Amino acid sequence: MKLYSTKQIYKADQISIKKEEIVSNELMERAALQLFNWIHLRMQGAPVKIHLFCGIGNNGGDGIALARHLLDHGYNIAVYVVNYSEKRSKDFLINLDRLKDRKVWPNFMDSDDELPEINKDDIIVDGIFGIGLNRTPDTWVTKVIQHLNASQAFILSIDIPSGLFAERGTEDLNSVIRSNFVLSFQTPKLAFFLPESGRFIEQWEVLDIGLDPDYLMKTETDYELIGKNEVLMLYRPREKYAHKGTYGHSLIIGGSYGKIGAVCLTAKAALKVGSGLVTAFVPKIGYTILQTALPEIMVLTDSENEVLTSMQFELVPNVIGIGIGMGTSEKTITAFTKFLSSNKQPLVIDADALNIISNNKGLLEQIPEESILTPHPKELERLIGKWEDDFEKLAKVKKFSKKYKCIVVIKGAHTIVIKNEKGYVNTTGNPGMATAGSGDVLTGVITGLKAQGYTPLHAAIFGVYLHGKAGDIAVEKTGFQSLIASDLIENLGASFLDLFKIPEQPIVKQDNQ
Numbered sequence: 416m417k418l419y420s421t422k423q424i425y426k427a428d429q430i431s432i433k434k435e436e437i438v439s440n441e442l443m444e445r446a447a448l449q450l451f452n453w454i455h456l457r458m459q460g461a462p463v464k465i466h467l468f469c470g471i472g473n474n475g476g477d478g479i480a481l482a483r484h485l486l487d488h489g490y491n492i493a494v495y496v497v498n499y500s501e502k503r504s505k506d507f508l509i510n511l512d513r514l515k516d517r518k519v520w521p522n523f524m525d526s527d528d529e530l531p532e533i534n535k536d537d538i539i540v541d542g543i544f545g546i547g548l549n550r551t552p553d554t555w556v557t558k559v560i561q562h563l564n565a566s567q568a569f570i571l572s573i574d575i576p577s578g579l580f581a582e583r584g585t586e587d588l589n590s591v592i593r594s595n596f597v598l599s600f601q602t603p604k605l606a607f608f609l610p611e612s613g614r615f616i617e618q619w620e621v622l623d624i625g626l627d628p629d630y631l632m633k634t635e636t637d638y639e640l641i642g643k644n645e646v647l648m649l650y651r652p653r654e655k656y657a658h659k660g661t662y663g664h665s666l667i668i669g670g671s672y673g674k675i676g677a678v679c680l681t682a683k684a685a686l687k688v689g690s691g692l693v694t695a696f697v698p699k700i701g702y703t704i705l706q707t708a709l710p711e712i713m714v715l716t717d718s719e720n721e722v723l724t725s726m727q728f729e730l731v732p733n734v735i736g737i738g739i740g741m742g743t744s745e746k747t748i749t750a751f752t753k754f755l756s757s758n759k760q761p762l763v764i765d766a767d768a769l770n771i772i773s774n775n776k777g778l779l780e781q782i783p784e785e786s787i788l789t790p791h792p793k794e795l796e797r798l799i800g801k802w803e804d805d806f807e808k809l810a811k812v813k814k815f816s817k818k819y820k821c822i823v824v825i826k827g828a829h830t831i832v833i834k835n836e837k838g839y840v841n842t843t844g845n846p847g848m849a850t851a852g853s854g855d856v857l858t859g860v861i862t863g864l865k866a867q868g869y870t871p872l873h874a875a876i877f878g879v880y881l882h883g884k885a886g887d888i889a890v891e892k893t894g895f896q897s898l899i900a901s902d903l904i905e906n907l908g909a910s911f912l913d914l915f916k917i918p919e920q921p922i923v924k925q926d927n928q
């Protein structure tokens with residue numbers, strides 16, 4: 416699913432109005448009707464008090480128009496206009512008049528007004544600011560927002576939580592509505608998926624307000640949301656006459672005393688996603704452990720017992736996953752530096768390999784094109800330096816990816832894969848995966864997919880999706896706390912199978928049964 420920017424949404428809005436020869440308040444009416452239908456379907460006329468807080472722009476206009484529909488259907492409403500500016504939008508005013516025609520006078524709230532009482536069993540509709548927010552709200556508006564947040568009532572936000580910037584960092588996090596549900600028009604906003612801003616959104620859904628499909632289809636976006644539909648297009652079926660050589664050879668380089676387990680996880684994950692062959696290259700101490708834990712893989716060892724001191728081997732793998740549990744001893748740094756200077760194979764670079772590179776940025780020049788880097792937030796900071804906010808982080812990673820011609824997997828709750836100017840935002844995964852070794856599994860998954868012939872970008876996008884899905888399937892059985900990295904591996908098969916599951920159809924009862 417494409418994630419349109421606010422600029423693109425405003426443009427789609429203008430094109431739709433022109434093409435369909437409608438006036439802009441008709442588009443607002445569509446939006447309001449969609450909001451109303453969504454609410455009415457769930458509330459079925461229940462007499463719960465609904466407080467609608469509306470700004471004076473088009474987000475507020477949506478709220479005012481929604482209030483009219485709720486009123487017409489007998490809902491118990493109270494309407495407030497958060498009067499933060501004199502510049503009321505045309506469509507807001509049209510809808511205000513329509514409400515006044517029904518003898519409803521909103522409560523106009525100004526800076527020194529008392530805040531209304533809200534019961535925790537009430538519902539709040541948040542239409543104060545939409546995507547037009549362009550500066551931090553005034554202190555009194557922030558106080559209104561905090562009052563709503565403190566009420567414990569269910570908050571339904573129109574388009575975006577008020578106070579949240581759609582495309583840049585929010586300076587004052589106290590001025591943001593904490594939404595239980597966001598009904599977002601036409602596209603979810605990128606801010607919904609980033610760690611600093613995503614925490615303000617519990618759930619979201621997109622309402623299609625029929626913006627020009629032609630424009631939407633043709634328009635390229637900077638970000639895409641990756642769900643099942645998107646990865647199904649990447650899936651490569653197994654061929655009937657295939658043999659193990661068809662699906663490539665993954666080499667996993669890593670491990671040190673006390674961290675051989677990490678290599679076990681990576682190597683096993685590579686096998687479990689279908690790599691034809693997997694070899695692990697580890698210090699001697701890992702030999703028995705790996706051969707015992709994973710009879711399916713082959714093991715090569717360094718001459719040293721506890722750390723890697725030379726990364727030389729005869730075999731020619733299709734892809735190398737490197738860095739897992741490797742440590743950063745002097746000898747290993749030297750061996751890795753030497754390895755990079757002669758290696759031509761594409762790499763999946765993780766953990767200590769990333770840390771070594773961060774300490775010697777000159778090594779970045781030696782990474783083969785289209786290599787995949789999989790940093791967690793701390794590793795990313797070491798690699799690209801600090802950032803002001805999530806949006807700056809993304810901009811920095813894009814620049815980095817372009818400069819070093821690599822793919823960066825920004826790991827987190829919504830892992831984002833970046834290649835050049837484009838970002839792919841993952842939708843699977845859960846907090847149960849914040850556990851030791853889950854990143855090692857991801858490295859194995861991406862390496863194993865790359866070995867089979869997936870392009871590096873597809874291996875990264877598909878790998879991140881499958882890894883998260885395995886976590887979502889596993890957590891159903893383990894619960895969040897008990898999920899461990901091995902559970903992810905065990906559920907990779909189920910994660911593939913889930914791609915082809917047909918959603919259960921609702922049972923329709925026939926009259927004569």
Ligand SMILES: NC(=O)C1=CN([C@@H]2O[C@H](COP(=O)(O)OP(=O)(O)OC[C@H]3O[C@@H](n4cnc5c(N)ncnc54)[C@H](OP(=O)(O)O)[C@@H]3O)[C@@H](O)[C@H]2O)[C@@H](O)CC1
Pocket residue numbers: 424425427428442443446470471472473474475476477499500502504543544545546547548549550551552553573574575600601624
């Ligand atoms: N195509 C679509 O998807 C459709 C979108 N629709 C809806 O429109 C919404 C966008 O509406 P919008 O452009 O009127 O902006 P909105 O967010 O209501 O803000 C109002 C104005 O406030 C101002 N302002 C900004 N920050 C401020 C601050 N801190 N303190 C005080 N003032 C501040 C700023 O004006 P300024 O003062 O800068 O001139 C801004 O213009 C969108 O989210 C959706 O709900 C639907 O109607 C159907 C079609």
Ligand SMILES: Nc1ncnc2c1ncn2[C@@H]1O[C@H](COP(=O)(O)OP(=O)(O)O)[C@@H](O)[C@H]1O
Pocket residue numbers: 790791826827828829830843844845846847848849850851852853854855856857882
């Ligand atoms: N809250 C979360 N929601 C979804 N996925 C998560 C969450 N926390 C961590 N993960 C995933 O788990 C993995 C953790 O990787 P990493 O921090 O490298 O772990 P480790 O170093 O222990 O292997 C990443 O793929 C990340 O996206």
Ligand SMILES: [K+]
Pocket residue numbers: 474541542543544545572573574575576577
């Ligand atoms: K809003």
